[in-house]
Structures are given as C-alpha cells and as structure tokens.
Amino acid sequence: MKSKNTAKGVLPKLSTSFMAVSLLLLVACNDSTATAEQAPKEIQAAVEKVVEKTSPATSLEQDAKIILAEATTSKETTKEVNETKEAPKPAKTNFIEGQHYFEIFPAINVDAPKGKVEVIELMWLSCPHCYHLEEDIVHYEKNKPSYVDFKQIPAMLNPVWSKDAETYYIADFMDPTGEKKIISKLFHAIHEQGRRLKSEDSVKRFFEQLGVSAEDYNKVKNSMAYKAKLNRARQVSAGSQISSVPAILINGKYRTSAYAAGGEKKLFELVKMLTEKEKNRMTK
Numbered sequence: 001m002k003s004k005n006t007a008k009g010v011l012p013k014l015s016t017s018f019m020a021v022s023l024l025l026l027v028a029c030n031d032s033t034a035t036a037e038q039a040p041k042e043i044q045a046a047v048e049k050v051v052e053k054t055s056p057a058t059s060l061e062q063d064a065k066i067i068l069a070e071a072t073t074s075k076e077t078t079k080e081v082n083e084t085k086e087a088p089k090p091a092k093t094n095f096i097e098g099q100h101y102f103e104i105f106p107a108i109n110v111d112a113p114k115g116k117v118e119v120i121e122l123m124w125l126s127c128p129h130c131y132h133l134e135e136d137i138v139h140y141e142k143n144k145p146s147y148v149d150f151k152q153i154p155a156m157l158n159p160v161w162s163k164d165a166e167t168y169y170i171a172d173f174m175d176p177t178g179e180k181k182i183i184s185k186l187f188h189a190i191h192e193q194g195r196r197l198k199s200e201d202s203v204k205r206f207f208e209q210l211g212v213s214a215e216d217y218n219k220v221k222n223s224m225a226y227k228a229k230l231n232r233a234r235q236v237s238a239g240s241q242i243s244s245v246p247a248i249l250i251n252g253k254y255r256t257s258a259y260a261a262g263g264e265k266k267l268f269e270l271v272k273m274l275t276e277k278e279k280n281r282m283t284k
Contacts, residue, residue, distance in 0.1 A: 093262065095270050101256040108239040108252035111232065112149035117278045119148050119271060120249040122155045122242060125164040129258075130246045131191045134184070136264055140271075147279050152183075155245050156230070156237045160198075166221075167203050169229045173220045174212055182210060250274040 095101060112118035121137055123130040141150050154165035167186065175182040189195045189206060197203050207217055220226050240249055247257050248267065254274050261267040 093266055093269060095261070095273060100261050100266075100270060101250075101254050101274065102260075104239070104241060104249070104253055104255055106239075108236060108249065110252045112251075115147065115282065116149040117147055117251050117275045117282070118249075119144070119150045119251075119275060120236065121150075121152045122237065122240060122245050122247045122249065123152055124155050124161050124245050125168055125186055125197075126160075126190055127245050128191060131187050133246050133258065133264065134187055136268065138184075140268060145275065148275055153233050153236050155242065155247075156234050157242075163198060165230060165233055167197055169226055169233075170203070170207065170217065170220050172229070173223075173226060174207070174210075174216070180210070185210065251278045253278070 093100075097103065110118040121133075123133075137152070144150050152168075154161070154168040156162045156165050168183070171182040171186055174180070186197070186206075190197060195202070195206070197206055204214065204217060208214070236249070239252075240247065240255055242255060244257070247255055248271055249255050250271065251274075256267065256270055256274075258264045258267045261270045
C-alpha cells in the first residue's frame with residue numbers, strides 16, 4: 001500500500017519535471033540570442049534545479065540527462081544542416097536582342113589590338129547618369145577580362161557635348177595612366193562643386209589649379225594626337241546611332257545601356273555575355 005502511494009506521489013512530480021524541462025528546452029531553442037554553446041548549459045542548470053526538488057532523484061536525473069542529450073544532439077544536427085545549406089544562385093537573365101541590346105548596322109570599325117574585344121563607354125562629363133555610373137566603370141576597367149580592350153569616349157552629338165569632349169581629352173593626355181585621377185576630379189568639380197567648365201578660361205583655370213601649366217595645356221590642344229582623338233570620338237558618336245548617354249558599345253557591333261539592360265548590375269552581366277560571344281566568334 002505504501003509502495004502505491006509512493007508511486008502516486010512520484011508520478012505527478014515526474015510529470016511536472018518533464019513539463020518544466022520541456023518548457024525550458026523550448027525557450028532555449030527559440031531564443032535568438034542564445035548560442036549553441038549557451039543553450040545546453042542553461043538547460044542543464046534548469047534540469048538540476050528541478051531534479052533537486054523531485055523524488056526519487058536517480059530516475060529523474062537519468063530521464064533529464066536523456067532529454068538534455070537529445071536536445072543537444074538535435075541542436076548540433078540543426079546547426080550542421082544550416083551550415084551545409086547552399087545559398088540559392090541568382091538566375092541568369094535571358095537577354096534579348098532588340099530589347100536589352102541592339103545591333104549596330106553598319107558596324108563601327110574597332111580600334112583595339114588584334115585578338116581583343118573592344119568595349120567603349122560613350123559618356124558626357126556633365127551627364128549626372130554618367131557620373132553615377134563612373135564608380136562601376138572604374139571597377140570594371142580594373143577587373144575586366146584580359147581579352148577586353150576598354151576605353152571611354154566622350155560623345156559628341158552637339159556643340160555643348162563637343163566642348164566637354166575637348167576638356168575630357170586634355171585631362172586624358174595630362175593623366176594617361178589615370179594615377180592623378182584628373183577625370184574623376186573633373187566629374188567631382190562639375191557635379192559636386194557646381195563648377196561650369198564651359199569657357200576656355202574656366203577650363204584653363206581648372207587645369208592650372210591641378211598644376212598644369214598654360215604651356216602644357218596649349219601644347220596638348222595643338223597636338224595631332226589630340227585632334228585625332230576628337231575625330232575618332234566624332235566617328236564613334238555618329239556611327240553608334242545613340243541618342244543618349246551613358247551607352248556601352250561592344251566590339252563595334254552592339255550597343256546597350258543600364259536602362260535597356262534593366263539596371264547597372266544587369267548592364268555588366270550583359271557586357272560580359274556579349275564580350276564572351278565576340279571572343280568566341282573571333283577565335284573560331
């Protein structure tokens with residue numbers, strides 16, 4: 001009779017203990033601030049506190065250890081599964097000719113070393129969209145494939161753009177390697193400082209502030225190489241059939257833009273696809 005009463009007394013306590021342990025496990029597993037190492041320790045402390053108040057102790061300790069072991073194993077298994085999950089790869093865009101990019105007909109003669117695919121950005125110094133894209137353009141030029149010959153060409157579709165093209169090429173000749181970042185300083189002066197570099201005097205003053213002498217300035221403007229660059233820019237601007245900038249030309253055959261491609265990220269994805277296409281065609 002005494003044995004039965006003891007059993008009746010133990011069962012409710014055992015049930016209460018399991019409920020307490022289960023509740024503690026649930027809180028620890030769902031606590032976003034608890035780490036994988038912290039949770040088992042918190043559970044262990046809670047279990048020991050409950051077990052101390054329960055009789056018989058031996059049976060409850062064994063049951064609690066089993067629950068703790070299962071919880072720890074489950075947490076470690078979940079952690080391993082989460083760590084081995086691979087992030088889904090973004091789907092490639094199916095670029096369509098006539099929608100995302102356009103054929104240039106007749107094609108423009110390229111000015112690139114043999115075996116290289118020419119990529120041109122047609123731009124305008126005073127264009128805010130060109131300025132916004134400049135950082136990505138610089139990044140692309142630094143990381144472009146070895147088979148790509150990249151260059152910026154200032155568009156010359158009207159007298160205002162043509163005047164900025166002259167300023168661009170003076171900067172290009174004064175800083176052929178780009179180490180002085182004169183092109184970037186031009187963009188900054190126009191778009192951040194609001195300087196209107198339209199007159200000959202204002203342009204000269206800008207270059208003088210960068211340490212360019214009037215003699216060097218005039219030497220560049222009177223050189224055949226400078227005039228040849230401007231002639232090439234006129235030819236490419238006319239042959240590209242563009243009506244806005246920035247625009248990207250691939251090997252004289254295709255043109256596109258961030259707007260047509262669906263954004264700046266998509267633009268460089270499209271440029272990669274078209275340059276690879278041209279490289280494969282050239283190596284057949």
